[in-house]
Amino acid sequence: MKNMRVRRLIAVWTAKIVSTVCRLSGRQGVTLAGRIALKIDPRILADLSSxxxxxxxxxxxxxxxxxxxxxxxxxxxxxxxxxxxxxxxxxxxxxxxxxxxxxxxxxxxxxxxxxxxxxxxxxxxxxxxxxxxxxxxxxxxxxxxxxxxxxxxxxxxxxxxxxxxxxxxxxxxxxxxxxxxxxxxxxxxxxxxxxxxxxxxxxxxxxxxxxxxxxxxxxxxxxxxxxxxxxxxxxxxxxxxxxxxxxxxxxxxxxxxxxxxxxxxxxxxxxxxxxxxxxxxxxxxxxxxxxxxxxxxxxxxxxxxFNPQNGRMEQFVISGTHIVLNLAKNPAGFNQNISAVMEDEKPKDIIIVINDNAQDGTDISWLWDVDFDRFAQEDIRSITVSGIRCQDMRLRMKYVDISSEMIADVKSAIEARIRDGCGNLYVLVNYTALFSTRNILLGLQKGGKP
Amino acid sequence: MKITIGHLYPDLLNLYGDRGNIQCMKKRCEWRGIEAEVREFQLTDPIDFANLDIVLLGGGSDREQMLVCERLKTIQKDFRGYVEDNGVVIAVCGGYQLLGHYYDTDNGRIEGLSLVDLYTEQGSPRLISNIVIENELFDYPIVGFENHGGRTYIGDNQPLGKVKFGYGNNGTDGMEGVLYKNIVGTYLHGPLLPKNPHVCDYLIGSALKRKYGKAELAPLDDSQELEANRYIVERFC
CATH class of the missing domain: 3.40.1190.10 (Mur-like, catalytic domain)
Structure with missing residues (x-):
């Protein structure tokens, strides 16, 4: 009994240290902390949840x-x-x-x-x-x-x-x-x-x-x-x-x-x-x-x-440009995102960031199940494609006759549209691009001009 | 000039961005001034193969494939006539499996169309990967993504290509897909055609040749397509 309590204590402390160290070094580290805690004490989730x-x-x-x-x-x-x-x-x-x-x-x-x-x-x-x-x-x-x-x-x-x-x-x-x-x-x-x-x-x-x-x-x-x-x-x-x-x-x-x-x-x-x-x-x-x-x-x-503050319609203002960051990781979500963007009738620039890391799904064929043709509107001033699979995204736009600019590096893409855009920018990202893009936006917001 | 593309059962067989294959064929015709009509057939619609130039049979879940296979029995004869008359078919994933005699799954046998002498057996694990294949017939490699539990055996038929990266038909014999008359069967989605404009033009060209006796496809600027193709080749090979 006492032994089990000690195990749990060690698991909790270790996880907290791991999480803190990761955070200080700018990584998320939550999953790692959980994995280590379960390794030390496999019953920890059952015990704590009870x-x-x-x-x-x-x-x-x-x-x-x-x-x-x-x-x-x-x-x-x-x-x-x-x-x-x-x-x-x-x-x-x-x-x-x-x-x-x-x-x-x-x-x-x-x-x-x-x-x-x-x-x-x-x-x-x-x-x-x-x-x-x-x-x-x-x-x-x-x-x-x-x-x-x-x-x-x-x-x-x-x-x-x-x-x-x-x-x-x-x-x-x-x-x-x-x-x-x-x-x-x-x-x-x-x-x-x-x-x-x-x-x-x-x-x-x-x-x-x-x-x-x-x-x-x-x-x-x-x-x-x-x-x-x-x-x-x-x-x-x-x-x-x-x-x-x-x-x-x-x-x-x-x-x-x-x-x-x-x-x-x-x-x-x-x-x-x-x-x-x-x-x-x-x-x-x-x-x-x-x-x-x-x-x-x-x-x-x-x-x-309620401010989601996690890349779900999260808002930023950088050098006078109003920026909305939103996660879109599957066709249904992306179509709803497009609807939400179109609800804003002001002129806008759009950046789409597509990665294919394990957590995103390495198969990105779903891009073709999204109704991107709805972006063929006058109030969409520009479309920039970015991220690991920006080439696929550029092709996707080409086949609905919408031209896009490809800037693979996300930070460069954001900086370019802050510099020459219309001041109203939507950044639509899939899962693994979310954390890094959000950090870029937070950094730019804090650090002032790009 | 005009071609008519028949999309079979898009409500059921539409898993891996198959819409992209339709969109790609349509655009690459239109950009050349060739009219392209897409006709969608639902499960109970009669199909007049005589009026079709390209047939697309896409991928669906095993469950949905089972629903389709019941229906296919009733059109098997007409479909076979179309194929033997050099009708162009592009069959992807589940659609590819349905070209053959059968697909044996853990939940029973899915009877196929027997249009091509091939068969499929369920295996484990699923074969999931980016994939690159090569065929001398084409100037560029063919790239895509595969995700299939079935292992397909094509016997003496010609494959669509040799596997350079990924698994292919069954993960063992180094072959991917099948070419039979004007049928292209393959596990590659991604979707298949946008990053492989050479395959798309091969299908369009075959359809035009059959219909008009000749096919002169005006060149298009494929730099973006080929760049996307090259990216996959260089990343994985």
Missing amino acids: MVREKIFVVCGTNGKTTTNNLLCSAIESEGKKLVCNHTGSNMLAGVAAAFVLAAGNNGKLDADYACIEIDEASTLRIFPHFKPDYMVLTNLFRDQLDRYGEIDITMDILDRAMKMAPEMTVIVNGDDALAAYLAMKSGNPYRTYGISEQVFKEQGGHEIREGRFCKNCGARLEYEFYHYSQIGKYRCPKCDFARPEIDFDASHIDMSKGLSFEVEGRRIEADYRGFYNIYNILAAYSAVRTAGLPLDKFADVLRT
Whole structure:
């Protein structure tokens, strides 16, 4: 017993030292700290998570995990609760372990009321043996990093098994996504749904890539009353009884003319963000808070002060140029990003940074599933392609007859557009480009002129 | 001049940026003043092969391939007639496997079209990699990305190329893809055609030759395409 406590102490201390050293040398180091802690004490995640006094939330789904989870954290924290959260988005086993270990005190104990943890879908089966969450938010399922995860069917199979490992976990699911909803409905777990029952967009993008057009239950082609984007919308199967479930938390009166605004359960929710998809992120966090029976008195304040600060629509001002940095790592996410950029009607320059490191997915064929032709607009003043696979990105633009300038080095690309751009710059990056690009922007912002 | 491209079952077979192959063929025709019409066929649509010049059969998940394979049985005869009449086919990933007699998976056999004398068996692990292949027929290497569980055996058929980097048909015999009449079957996506304009023009040229008896493709400025191609070759070979 005593031996085990000593192990845990050593694991916590070592992880903290590793994390600090990494941070001082300008690296993230969270994953490394977690990996080392688990090596020293394989039970550390199980032990620390069992010390959470109230509930454990996990957030899964292809897109929107980090924003939803951070919103959920802020909402719970605003009520004066203490919590554990993997804010950095390190969401595999080591990253999740690190979140708990680095939150623990030097006595090796955790002082937390709640835990809000985003989890990479494929990692659920490795993490759930350590703890069984009370709630899982499931945002959506899109094609993402096919080389790592394989097809969506494989991800769905993994999530199905994960839900069965935690049969008492309540699933809070996006009912507008036929794939996610199907999983929750057939899991046998208790579930609550959120969604948008009114049609928001008149135009229904005809060629957008849509997943799961065919009923997972019987194989018939699903019928849609309307789409919100990708396969997200109001659907039913014409053959079997599978259909969009009753929506418990239904957003209505959607207004995107000034930021985002909608009503749910008679409450008006307003946020000064862009991007239709953020309605889902806010709605998911809202539904999680409500499902857990937590108070919502300060939710409006939370939204007002919420600044993602992690490359999700993060804003910078450098030498008079207004810059928005946003992560876009798969077709559905990128298409939503393009919509968000187009909501800004001012002239703008765009930089697209594409890497193909292991964490990005080494297969970048998904670029061709993104509707880049929508960038053929007058208010787009220039497009610059950058990053490891800038050549592929340049070709992608060429084949929709849009010319782009290629500057492989990200810093040079940003500096060039600050120097000669129109003062309104969007930087869209995929996963591994996010951290480095953000550091470049922070550096330029701090250091003044490029 | 005009060519008609038939895209088979884009709702089901659209996994690895196959839209890019369509877009590439379309643009490279248009840039030369050749009209290119793309016709999409859904699972229950009748297909009039007589009016098609290029057929694209893309990749899908095993589950979706199973749905398609049921339907393929009903068009097998027409498809075969088109192929034997030198109709141009570009089949990628799952579509490539469907060209053969069968694909044996852990969940049973997926019957193929038997258009080419080849077969596929599921293996482990999946073969996932950037890939570079070479064929004397083409002036430049062919580059792409592969991600397949199936191991394909093409017997005495001609491959699309010899593997310089990556796995190819089955990871053992050093061959990738298949060339049979005017069929190109391959595991390469990425998508295949944009970084391999020589392969794209080979398909367009074959289609024009079949339809009009001759094919004079005006040269295009392919410097960006070939630069992207060379980048992959130099990085991995």
